[in-house]
Amino acid sequence: MVSAHEYASLKKARKQRVLQAKAVLSGLSGTSFVPNGVTPGRQSISLDPEAMDTRLPGGGLIKNALHEVRPFDPQDGPAATAFLLGLAARLSHGDAGLIVWIRPQAVVREWGLPYGPGLSRFGISPSRILFIHPRTEQEALWAMEEAVQARGVALTIGDIEGTKLDLTASRRIHLTAEKVGMPALIARGPRGLNATAALTRWAIKAAPSGEPDYASRGIGTPRWKVDLERAKGGRPGSFWVEWDYETHRFRMAAPLADRPAAAKLRAANENIVAA
Amino acid sequence: MISATGGFRLTACNQVAEEEGLYPGQLVTDARALCPELQLAPAALEADAKALSSLAAWAARYSPWTAPASGANGIDGIFLDVTGCAHLFGGEDALLADILRRLTGLGFTVRGGLTSTLGTSWALARFGQRDLTQEGGVVATGGEADVLKPLPIRALRLSEHTEEGLLQVGLKRVGDLMRTPRAPITSRFGAEPMMRLDQALGRAPEPVTPQSTEEPLRATLRLIEPITQIEAVGEGVDRLCEEIEQQLETRGKGGRLVRLSLFRVDGDRTTLEVGTARPTRDAKHLARLLRERLERAETDLDSGFGYDALALDVIRSDRLLLRQSGLDTEDSFTNDLASFVDRAGNRFGWGRVRHAHGFESHIPERAMVAKPAHVGPPPLDWPEDLTRPMALLPCAEPIEVVAEVPEGPPRTFKWRRVAHRVARAEGPERISPEWWRDENSRTRDYYRVEDDEGRRFWIYREGLYGREATDPRWYMHGLFG
Numbered sequence: 151m152v153s154a155h156e157y158a159s160l161k162k163a164r165k166q167r168v169l170q171a172k173a174v175l176s177g178l179s180g181t182s183f184v185p186n187g188v189t190p191g192r193q194s195i196s197l198d199p200e201a202m203d204t205r206l207p208g209g210g211l212i213k214n215a216l217h218e219v220r221p222f223d224p225q226d227g228p229a230a231t232a233f234l235l236g237l238a239a240r241l242s243h244g245d246a247g248l249i250v251w252i253r254p255q256a257v258v259r260e261w262g263l264p265y266g267p268g269l270s271r272f273g274i275s276p277s278r279i280l281f282i283h284p285r286t287e288q289e290a291l292w293a294m295e296e297a298v299q300a301r302g303v304a305l306t307i308g309d310i311e312g313t314k315l316d317l318t319a320s321r322r323i324h325l326t327a328e329k330v331g332m333p334a335l336i337a338r339g340p341r342g343l344n345a346t347a348a349l350t351r352w353a354i355k356a357a358p359s360g361e362p363d364y365a366s367r368g369i370g371t372p373r374w375k376v377d378l379e380r381a382k383g384g385r386p387g388s389f390w391v392e393w394d395y396e397t398h399r400f401r402m403a404a405p406l407a408d409r410p411a412a413a414k415l416r417a418a419n420e421n422i423v424a425a
Numbered sequence: 426m427i428s429a430t431g432g433f434r435l436t437a438c439n440q441v442a443e444e445e446g447l448y449p450g451q452l453v454t455d456a457r458a459l460c461p462e463l464q465l466a467p468a469a470l471e472a473d474a475k476a477l478s479s480l481a482a483w484a485a486r487y488s489p490w491t492a493p494a495s496g497a498n499g500i501d502g503i504f505l506d507v508t509g510c511a512h513l514f515g516g517e518d519a520l521l522a523d524i525l526r527r528l529t530g531l532g533f534t535v536r537g538g539l540t541s542t543l544g545t546s547w548a549l550a551r552f553g554q555r556d557l558t559q560e561g562g563v564v565a566t567g568g569e570a571d572v573l574k575p576l577p578i579r580a581l582r583l584s585e586h587t588e589e590g591l592l593q594v595g596l597k598r599v600g601d602l603m604r605t606p607r608a609p610i611t612s613r614f615g616a617e618p619m620m621r622l623d624q625a626l627g628r629a630p631e632p633v634t635p636q637s638t639e640e641p642l643r644a645t646l647r648l649i650e651p652i653t654q655i656e657a658v659g660e661g662v663d664r665l666c667e668e669i670e671q672q673l674e675t676r677g678k679g680g681r682l683v684r685l686s687l688f689r690v691d692g693d694r695t696t697l698e699v700g701t702a703r704p705t706r707d708a709k710h711l712a713r714l715l716r717e718r719l720e721r722a723e724t725d726l727d728s729g730f731g732y733d734a735l736a737l738d739v740i741r742s743d744r745l746l747l748r749q750s751g752l753d754t755e756d757s758f759t760n761d762l763a764s765f766v767d768r769a770g771n772r773f774g775w776g777r778v779r780h781a782h783g784f785e786s787h788i789p790e791r792a793m794v795a796k797p798a799h800v801g802p803p804p805l806d807w808p809e810d811l812t813r814p815m816a817l818l819p820c821a822e823p824i825e826v827v828a829e830v831p832e833g834p835p836r837t838f839k840w841r842r843v844a845h846r847v848a849r850a851e852g853p854e855r856i857s858p859e860w861w862r863d864e865n866s867r868t869r870d871y872y873r874v875e876d877d878e879g880r881r882f883w884i885y886r887e888g889l890y891g892r893e894a895t896d897p898r899w900y901m902h903g904l905f906g
Binding site for chain 2: 225226228229231232233235248258259261262263264265266267268269270271272275276277278279280281282283284285289292293296297299300301302303355356357358359362368369372373374393395
């Protein structure tokens with residue numbers, strides 16, 4: 151008789167042993183074995199060692215791929231954009247080259263124009279961003295496809311909200327990103343729920359900020375509830391994440407971790423497994 | 426010498442020849458009779474014209490308005506409009522002396538004249554007294570009539586026919602013509618004599634048409650059979666671009682703005698323009714930009730009975746000395762950034778493809794200026810500012826707010842018909858208007874607010890209660906993540 155918690159950890163250990171055995175066997179037979187979804191030569195970027203990385207194939211966010219972010223509710227648009235900017239900062243860290251941000255006119259009307267002074271907090275230098283504002287979503291898709299394959303572009307961001315981004319179009323973008331070795335990030339709209347070829351898909355919901363440094367009524371570090379909805383070769387999960395302005399990295403929402411309720415939440419995080 | 430009516434005629438003579446009594450236009454046989462040791466060479470009129478053209482370009486050091494001057498024997502001099510330039514060279518006398526000195530130094534025999542009209546200057550230079558013109562034939566305004574009077578009628582740049590006619594009538598000198606009433610001359614010889622006289626005396630305008638220092642960059646394609654299909658036009662465009670690439674390469678330039686003209690059989694003309702962020706002469710790149718432009722314009726283009734000529738003009742160009750590196754590097758990129766930017770700029774309009782530049786202003790919407798991509802990326806960065814939002818709404822949107830008066834933070838607000846309760850607020854950050862720019866703008870107090878769901882906004886109250894407005898208004902300006 152084992153408790154649920156022990157059973158889960160036993161299962162995990164067994165899985166690890168199976169993987170090791172497979173690797174050894176393949177080593178003996180001369181074929182290379184690749185864990186599900188990760189091909190050799192792919193670079194993965196660590197997001198946050200505690201929780202998110204463990205859910206992602208390759209132990210981090212794969213750089214040369216297409217990733218998708220969507221808001222949980224229609225009003226969570228800015229939260230999703232902020233999280234996406236954090237991903238962008240991590241993925242383009244250390245690269246020279248332009249960041250191309252494509253935001254069609256309709257999205258500009260809805261959520262505004264990206265504002266230079268407010269972007270540096272994410273660790274992205276605004277002077278390396280090229281802003282493109284096409285009239286229609288179709289044009290935005292064209293621009294995205296072209297930008298991803300341009301030499302000199304370090305990362306492409308597209309606010310492609312609707313269903314114009316279907317499986318075929320997204321697969322094209324993903325394959326191009328894979329080939330050239332540079333990431334592509336797309337922010338969907340709340341109704342953009344169709345299946346795409348993105349490697350990971352995140353749903354973001356706004357969350358109250360953390361404790362401020364000073365005055366008790368101020369606004370602290372931004373936080374979000376982040377759902378990794380889909381990860382090819384990884385495991386979906388839910389996290390409470392905040393962005394650290396100083397190190398330009400994600401962090402698990404620290405204060406919650408200190409409270410007893412938060413401990414239960416963390417355990418729950420570990421146990422949210424697909425199967 | 427040149428072959429003309431009646432046999433070979435002289436086109437130009439040097440000083441020694443002129444002293445012997447020879448003159449341009451004289452039959453060679455007569456000339457030989459007068460002077461048996463005459464040495465002749467065939468006239469190379471085209472080479473002369475070209476040389477004078479480049480001399481006119483050289484003379485641009487004195488004034489931007491220079492052009493070769495044509496006279497009875499074709500192009501044989503240079504015109505310069507030195508209005509406003511003389512003081513740079515120490516006065517008009519000094520200017521003329523300088524030009525004559527330098528040209529003599531180059532090996533030419535020169536005569537010059539500087540007056541208020543082209544006509545008088547032309548006459549003075551050719552027919553004026555020799556010592557006057559070689560030392561400086563400057564004539565003040567108003568003195569044209571006196572200068573012209575003793576000169577032969579030929580000094581008026583008339584056609585041969587008119588000149589002969591006037592001589593036959595007995596008008597041998599310009600002074601004679603000036604004394605004759607206008608009407609009979611005009612009715613007998615047409616408008617030319619009087620017009621030339623008026624021009625010389627300054628009564629009629631005659632500006633110098635400056636020659637452009639360069640031949641325009643142009644490639645044309647004339648078709649035997651008119652074409653109507655866009656695809657065929659596209660192929661023509663490919664060929665034109667290759668030709669333009671050659672022309673640009675010989676001049677070491679790259680095109681920035683290129684115009685394609687489509688000429689219809691019935692005379693109609695359509696133009697399409699394409700611009701690039703950096704100078705380029707890559708034929709494939711230009712052809713691709715033009716083809717994309719053609720595709721977008723396809724529905725508006727009406728080829729009528731077909732196009733029978735295409736032309737490509739480079740309207741703006743810049744130096745481009747290095748060879749463009751082709752796409753022959755072994756990597757998996759299919760494009761490079763410059764060509765992507767060009768295609769995006771041409772497809773969406775350059776106003777939609779831009780970089781964010783900083784501007785010295787504490788008014789938030791003025792602190793960032795978006796400039797088109799071809800201006801280049803901004804030189805400086807913004808320092809990290811945690812008080813500024815990630816995105817700014819294109820227009821601040823009015824919101825309904827419940828707050829303490831006079832200057833309390835907002836408690837609840839309604840934006841786009843959704844109510845929000847404020848859980849946390851930071852501020853106010855007071856931003857005063859730029860009174861030197863806009864007298865009617867009012868002070869803004871900005872607040873960063875977070876509602877109870879965790880959504881974060883940047884809102885402001887406009888108008889100081891009591892001082893600027895009795896009822897301050899609230900607006901939503903930006904969004905945090």
